[in-house]
Amino acid sequence: MNNVNFLKGRDFLKLLDFTSEEIGKLIDLAAELKAKKKAGIPHRLCEGKNIALIFEKTSTRTRCSFEVAAFDLGMHTTYLDPTGSQIGKKESIADTARVLASIYDGIEYRGYGQTIVEELAEHSKVPVWNGLTNEFHPTQILADFLTIKEHFGYLKGIKFVYMGDARYNMGNSLMVGAAKMGLDFVACAPKKYFPDAALVEECLEIAKETGATITLEEDPAAALVGANVIYTDVWVSMGEPADVWEERIRELSPYRVTSEIMAMAAEGAVFMHCLPSFHDLNTIVGKEMGEKFGIDCMEVTDEVFESEASIVFEEAENRMHTIKAVMAATL
Ligand code: CP
Ligand code: NVA
Numbered sequence: 001m002n003n004v005n006f007l008k009g010r011d012f013l014k015l016l017d018f019t020s021e022e023i024g025k026l027i028d029l030a031a032e033l034k035a036k037k038k039a040g041i042p043h044r045l046c047e048g049k050n051i052a053l054i055f056e057k058t059s060t061r062t063r064c065s066f067e068v069a070a071f072d073l074g075m076h077t078t079y080l081d082p083t084g085s086q087i088g089k090k091e092s093i094a095d096t097a098r099v100l101a102s103i104y105d106g107i108e109y110r111g112y113g114q115t116i117v118e119e120l121a122e123h124s125k126v127p128v129w130n131g132l133t134n135e136f137h138p139t140q141i142l143a144d145f146l147t148i149k150e151h152f153g154y155l156k157g158i159k160f161v162y163m164g165d166a167r168y169n170m171g172n173s174l175m176v177g178a179a180k181m182g183l184d185f186v187a188c189a190p191k192k193y194f195p196d197a198a199l200v201e202e203c204l205e206i207a208k209e210t211g212a213t214i215t216l217e218e219d220p221a222a223a224l225v226g227a228n229v230i231y232t233d234v235w236v237s238m239g240e241p242a243d244v245w246e247e248r249i250r251e252l253s254p255y256r257v258t259s260e261i262m263a264m265a266a267e268g269a270v271f272m273h274c275l276p277s278f279h280d281l282n283t284i285v286g287k288e289m290g291e292k293f294g295i296d297c298m299e300v301t302d303e304v305f306e307s308e309a310s311i312v313f314e315e316a317e318n319r320m321h322t323i324k325a326v327m328a329a330t331l
Contacts, residue, residue, distance in 0.1 A: 001032060004045055007329040011121040012129045014114070014136045015176045016202070020210055023180055027146050030318070030325035034146075037072065037321070044074030045328045049105040054080045054087060055131070056111035057238045061275065061319045062131045062139065066108050069324035078104075088116075097123035106331055112239055127330040129323075134239065137169040140274050141177040142322035147315040148229060151270060156182035156211065159266070161227040163188050163220070163255045164299050165248070170233040170274055171195050175214060179203035182210040188223035190251055191216075220255065224264035231272045232257050232299045249293050257300040262309060271300070271310045279305035 006025060015023060036043045053066050063079065070077045080087070087096050093116055100107050101124040109117045110131035121128035130138055149155055160178055162171055166187035172195050178185035185203075187194055194200070194216045203214050217223040224230070232255075235248040257271060276283075278298035281290040290296055297305075304310060 001029075001043075001045075004029065004328050005331060008331070009127065010330050011124075011127050012138060012326050012330060013117055013121055014130065015138050015141060015173060015180055018180070020180045020182070023142070023145075023177070026142055026322070026325050026329060027149060029329060030142065030146050030322040031150075033072075033324050033328065034318070034321040043072065043328075046070075046105075046331050047074035049073075049075045049331060050078070050103070051075055051106040051108065051327070052078050052080060052100050052104045053108045053131075054085065054110065056082050056087070056109075057132065058082065059110060059131070061316055062110060062323070065139075065320040065323040066129075066131065066327075069320050069327060072324060073328060075105075075327075093119045094123040096120070097128075100124065101126045106327060129326055129330070132169060132238075134237070135169055136173045136176075137274070138173055138177075139319065139323050139326060140170070141173045142326065143315055143318035144174070144231070144272060144274070145177060145181060146318045146322055147272070147311060148270075150314070150318075151311060152228065157184065158229060159184045159186070159227045160229045160231065161186045161188055161223050161265070163223075163230060163232045163257055163261070164252050165189065165193050165233060165235050165237070166195050167193050168233070168237050170231075172199055174231065175199070175203050176206075179206040179212045179214060180210060182212045184213045184215075186215045186217050186223045186227070188217050188220055189255055190218060193252070220261060221264060224261065227265035228269055229272055230257055230262060230265055230269060233274055234276070234278060235299055245289055246293070249289070249295065249298065252299070253295075256298070257304050259301065259303055259307075262304055262307070269309060271304050271307065271312070272315055273300060273305070273312050275312060275316055277305060277312070 114133040114135040278286040
């Protein structure tokens with residue numbers, strides 16, 4: 001493996017900070033590391049290093065991916081849970097950054113505003129990786145694009161339709177990723193759930209260079225013509241107040257991914273979701289909302305989630321391989 005750490009010393013905060021070539025190289029490195037792992041070939045590329053994992057919001061995939069990827073690379077981890085540190089409460093982000101950077105070789109941060117992870121990075125002399133903020137979830141996009149590449153063999157020209165709440169971390173980051181990598185991206189949602197207008201403008205500029213297209217569309221029937229990937233995410237994200245559920249369910253139900261929606265896409269289209277997903281009533285929140293609003297799923301039906309077209313678990317596995325690539329490349 002030549003020049004694995006081609007981003008040595010860089011933070012990984014949002015895809016806007018990287019060139020299309022760099023993003024492509026991260027995806028290719030993840031594929032190489034995945035092949036090594038499957039073949040049982042050790043790849044302890046960061047032997048003896050230590051990393052801190054700060055989670056101010058809960059996580060299954062991202063935390064487990066950082067931990068297993070770190071172990072595979074020969075590193076040790078410290079997990080700081082949403083309540084178990086001084087961060088923000090008794091110690092500023094700037095001070096936390098300087099303390100942790102003097103002990104660790106890299107810092108992962110999951111939390112609220114993007115400005116917090118940016119501030120952490122500004123004051124840290126070691127790489128900082130964004131494990132999700134309200135605005136962006138960049139490691140998720142690498143996993144999504146690796147999964148699409150594995151399935152279709154290419155990224156450029158894939159028609160990617162994002163259904164639902166497109167104004168939060170997933171809609172934003174997928175649009176940026178699509179712009180960088182030359183996909184045809186459609187945000188299909190009511191107008192008030194379209195991605196931030198300034199970010200759309202920025203992506204349209206990037207798209208001029210890469211051949212990507214960026215479309216905002218309210219009508220699912222128009223959006224889905226020729227779609228290869230149909231993607232959705234929860235309608236209420238971590239950190240949002242519970243009282244927005246009623247409005248979200250009312251306004252976003254026409255954008256639920258159903259078999260009828262899938263049938264409007266191209267032959268061979270796949271369903272993707274960053275997870276976790278409310279596709280049935282087998283969760284505390286899903287059950288509560290189901291009973292309250294008389295529904296048996298939210299953003300996607302159980303039928304689509306469990307269908308042949310659904311590649312959500314391949315996608316989830318790829319979180320680990322792509323996060324490993326980000327750490328190996330930047331350390
Ligand atoms: N997709 C994702 O980030 O999952 P977790 O919240 O479980 O980390
Ligand atoms: N939009 C979701 C993504 C979870 C991976 C959230 O922020 O909760």
